């Protein structure tokens with residue numbers, strides 16, 4: 001079942017395909033977690049389906065059954081890899097289920113050295129040259145195409161601009177701008193947008209998370225539904241709420257040991273995520289946003305923490321954003337030092 005926020009893009013693709021308007025090359029651009037690979041797989045499954053009834057893959061023809069079994073002879077996916085992985089053949093994936101379940105296949109973050117290698121592109125070009133086993137044609141995906149070095153991009157350019165008949169080549173990338181202009185010029189382009197808050201909350205609700213948990217998870221994940229699911233499964237929403245509650249206690253009572261311990265037990269990236277969202281919500285609260293739209297805060301915490309001066313919060317936010325950008329290395333004590341400074345600032349400010 002395609003995730004709800006991918007359905008409109010898939011419907012546009014399948015309509016173009018059925019009306020014969022689809023060029024053989026497609027680019028799906030979207031940020032990490034927007035579902036590029038999932039959509040690419042569904043487009044490939046549809047393209048290869050023998051019936052395509054109602055603009056969806058039928059699920060029962062020989063092609064759909066092979067696809068579901070992870071052994072479709074006319075489908076292949078190229079992934080970004082390290083040299084040793086490519087040498088071991090891990091750069092080519094034929095099983096779509098495996099593609100979706102392997103986190104290392106998701107769009108690469110900065111700090112990840114994997115790339116779509118020129119040797120892999122050569123293997124793909126050979127594969128494209130083979131005749132299809134079934135009648136419909138062939139479909140392949142180049143995942144994380146933005147990691148292709150220029151040499152690899154130039155090697156695939158001719159095939160991508162004019163694929164052989166009945167061949168679909170899909171590239172996924174973090175953005176259209178991350179690809180060479182010659183690559184994007186003739187392709188059918190899909191740019192994925194973030195799921196709207198309503199759609200994302202409905203999706204999380206359907207997975208059994210409460211409305212409150214869903215709101216906290218989505219706020220921490222900056223509205224990325226799949227990341228929110230992961231955070232909720234790890235209980236990060238509860239840890240965030242616990243940290244804010246301990247922060248309020250520390251501000252009122254002065255002792256901050258338990259608060260610091262609780263924060264220190266989390267990975268630095270999670271510390272930055274929680275404190276970053278807390279600062280954003282406090283700034284919004286100061287700007288007059290309703291508490292109902294600020295899931296990390298409640299009346300008590302908002303009233304206590306809003307006393308942090310806005311300049312202080314802006315400075316904190318800019319350091320936290322900086323940590324988040326260079327996520328591969330966050331000084332381990334930095335978020336803790338920030339939190340300690342808050343407690344001291346608030347305690348000094350006087351309280352009931």
Ligand SMILES: [Zn+2]
Pocket residue numbers: 048049050051052057058059060061062063064
């Ligand atoms: Zn089918």
